[in-house]
Amino acid sequence: MNLKTMKLKEISIIFIILFAAWLILNQSTATEYLVSGALIALAISMLMCRHCTVFDELRLSPKAFLFTLLFLFTFIKELIKANFDIAWRVLSPSLPIKPGIIRATTTLQSKMARLILANSITLTPGTFTIDIIDDTLYIHCVYVDSEDPEQYGQQIIRKFEKYLEVIYG
Amino acid sequence: MEFIKICGAVLTLIGSLFILFAAIGLLRMPDIYNRIQAGTKATTLGSILTLLGIGLIHPDWLLKLILLILFVLISNPVSSHVLGRAAYFIGIPLSAKTHIDNLKQDRQENPVTKENES
Numbered sequence: 156m157n158l159k160t161m162k163l164k165e166i167s168i169i170f171i172i173l174f175a176a177w178l179i180l181n182q183s184t185a186t187e188y189l190v191s192g193a194l195i196a197l198a199i200s201m202l203m204c205r206h207c208t209v210f211d212e213l214r215l216s217p218k219a220f221l222f223t224l225l226f227l228f229t230f231i232k233e234l235i236k237a238n239f240d241i242a243w244r245v246l247s248p249s250l251p252i253k254p255g256i257i258r259a260t261t262t263l264q265s266k267m268a269r270l271i272l273a274n275s276i277t278l279t280p281g282t283f284t285i286d287i288i289d290d291t292l293y294i295h296c297v298y299v300d301s302e303d304p305e306q307y308g309q310q311i312i313r314k315f316e317k318y319l320e321v322i323y324g
Numbered sequence: 325m326e327f328i329k330i331c332g333a334v335l336t337l338i339g340s341l342f343i344l345f346a347a348i349g350l351l352r353m354p355d356i357y358n359r360i361q362a363g364t365k366a367t368t369l370g371s372i373l374t375l376l377g378i379g380l381i382h383p384d385w386l387l388k389l390i391l392l393i394l395f396v397l398i399s400n401p402v403s404s405h406v407l408g409r410a411a412y413f414i415g416i417p418l419s420a421k422t423h424i425d426n427l428k429q430d431r432q433e434n435p436v437t438k439e440n441e442s
Contacts, residue, residue, distance in 0.1 A: 161338045163426065176340055176391060179387045179388060179390075179391050180388065182384075182387065182388075231414060234369060235369065238342060238368070238369040239343070240329075241349065241361065241362060242345040243341065244349075245345050245346075245348050245349035245352060245362055246345065246348065249351055250353075252353070252354075252426075253423060254355075254357065254358055254418070254419065254422045254423075255422055255423050255424035255425065256418075256422075256426055256427045256428070257424060257426050258411070258426040258427070259431065273401075273405070274398075274401040274402070274405075275401075277400075277401035277404055277405050278368055278397065278400060278401045280361060280362075280368065280369075281362065282401070283361060283401075283405060283408055284359075284405055285405075285408050285409050285412050285427060286409055286412070286427060288430075291430075293426060293427040293430075295357050295408065297358055297361050297362075299423070299424060304366065304424050304426070313399060
């Protein structure tokens with residue numbers, strides 16, 4: 156029973172994503188578009204996602220939704236801040252960089268949450284994830300801004316992790 | 325209406341400035357890892373702003389452009405991660421300015437991680 160409801164959740168989330176993309180691309184609400192889009196989205200989600208576990212740990216509660224918004228907000232803030240930082244470093248004549256690969260351990264268990272964490276770190280300029288081994292992320296930084304690299308890595312991760320903890324289990 | 329179009333043009337201009345900075349960074353950075361940082365990722369904000377600016381100038385396209393931004397946000401980190409990881413594991417050296425490499429330390433202490441490379 157439990158397995159069955161899980162699958163239903165997977166299928167419905169994929170269906171919603173596919174159908175929304177179809178509607179946006181067509182920009183039309185004519186009946187034939189709606190019906191054919193719904194049929195194709197349903198067929199793809201039923202065929203392809205019978206055994207998916209992508210959204211297994213995603214929580215669908217109001218609190219998770221709120222934290223998704225907060226996460227997006229933090230992410231955009233960090234993105235803009237870091238872009239200006241990198242632009243400044245590139246343009247200043249002395250090229251103030253101090254690169255290094257540092258490790259940071261995450262407490263997240265869900266695979267999807269880790270994927271989002273690693274991708275957020277990679278998308279934020281100045282840091283990118285080289286590898287994940289067990290629960291350790293190896294992050295390349297343009298500027299390791301601290302005496303204690305260990306703590307700096309934890310700082311980078313913590314900004315995103317506190318939201319992902321709530322959104323995923 | 326005119327005001328929104330000017331906003332769009334300004335956004336596009338700022339976006340293309342960020343892409344210019346990325347190009348300068350590509351030339352100035354010392355090794356591949358820092359080039360990935362400057363090159364592939366200063367373009368994140370650059371392309372987002374450019375696409376949003378075009379969206380403001382042509383409001384009909386806005387939704388499609390937002391979809392495009394989402395695809396950029398999904399594919400960009402994956403490609404830069406794969407480039408950086410591949411460069412690291414085929415042994416392209418880090419620049420002389422690099423002052424810490426925890427990954428190398430951990431791999432020397434614990435070579436079992438070989439299976440993770442596949």
